[in-house]
Amino acid sequence: MDFAHDDTTRQLAERARAFVDEHVVPAEPVLQEQLDATPDQWGFRPIVTELRERARAAGLWNLFLPGEHGAGLTNLQYAPIAEITGWSPRLAPVAFNCAAPDTGNMEVLHDFGTPAQQERWLEPLLDARIRSAFCMTEPDVASSDATNIGTRIRRDGDSYVVSGRKWWSTGAMNPDAAIFIVMGKTDPDAERHRQQSMILVPRDAPGVRVERALTVFGYDDRDHGGHAEVVFDGVRVPAENLLAGEGDGFAIAQARLGPGRIHHCMRALGMGERALALMTDRANERVAFGRTLGE
Template identity: 60%
Template structure:
């Protein structure tokens, strides 16, 4: 594998870096000032202004691989661009490349009907509306998605939805007009992975009740936010079902693979920016008669940070390459590996940077505390570390025995082993 960026990617990287220098970095403070100045849940003028500039610069919808709707970049070509955007937490929205909209747009591209694409995909691609993905539930261990209890029941030409969801990112934003909801259409199906379905629910449907926003380590992430929602006898047309009943897990796997790798790409950019801050701070401060950068422990942390970041980047590029060449399913182990490696790497690098900044590191002055909150959350989002590690371990064991033998062994039935 040769991770040599195409000329198309190199050109886009140059243009994207120039845009970040001209419009994103100089406005970091303005973004948070706008959020704090009024109704925190209203879109900022800054983001809307910069969206127009990004469109005009041809830096729009870069995330969709092999699609008539996006820039046509492969996952490998998109990786360094996503990393650059990830250097500033709010920047991806400027380019219409932010979660959860990217994953939802991919769902609609892959599985949506022409009518669903016209109603929902088109305005999402144009950045006129936003969306949310409602999967996690507070009353069950959602790390095992077969536990999901939200009911999606067919009644004539409609489905009736009842359930409670939380950590629904983006639901507080008034631009959020669509929920993709995962629930059970057939709770008695003998195959637990065919009990679930996904359905499109317009935000303004009667019975959709947003209870509260959920802060992360005290940050409300306004105007994006994360919500707890009750679906109380919500009725939508039967045509809103995605792909058909019992296809929820199939859709989830198609959605979460790209979503997971995008999170990792962005985290690498965030960690890279954090290392820059750590180095500059360590060079500028003096303690015990010499620069902090000259202290051996600081040098070791800087070196380890570089090793960790570059290792995570290479693993991410390998996963992207496999997704492009053999498909998401065949790349499942590599996707799981980066989903563990990248958030843990970012948490460690940010923690060391906080330490190098002293008391300033835990304030909002340097953006490190907020960065840590984001990175730590991603050890849970899109599947916790433990689930991914289990999957990696099983896939590794399956190199030596069949998958069925691995499952039997781990469930307590020893069976025949080789």
């Protein structure tokens, strides 16, 4: 496989880099001011909306999504862009509408959604009018092995009824997260990887309760909608909210999390590069005992 960047990637990466340097990095202190001024809010601050408008106008939008709905890039072409957005991880991915968990959720809707599901949920996500959450992990079971998921999705006439408790649902504290993709079991007696299904649960469906926010190493990530514990208490949704078929949930999870992990890794590389760049600058500027630290 040839890993060299092609012309499309090179040109796009140059534009993304220029945008991050010119618009995103200078916006970091603005974001901090806005966060300090609104400590109780979950979700995007005005600077994010401003950056999104600029990025969209510059053609830096939905770059993660292959196919006609997105920018048409492959993951290999998108990877270096994700790396560049890692230089400012709180702002650059959202500025480009390329932030988790919406990216993975849009991929699920793009790859497995019906035309009606795409019109209802994918279009507003691509347009950044709503946000979303992905509810797989559960407090009661080891969720790194997603075959353990215990939430039940029971068929009842023209509906499914969803019952279970999730946590680490990123973004769910944000009231703009209008749609939750929920993984649960439709048939606990089926073959191990065919017990699970995925279903679309609107946030405002009766029985959905966003209970509390979790923290990671002391951070609540409130500017990105946090990470929530969510209860689904006999939530009834129309049968057409199922994604693909009964038993397809595990395969959908694999398809969703694969590209998502590449995106996360590439952004982590970008963060590391920025840290190294800051350290190098410091070593060249800081003078001790008559010499720069670098010397």
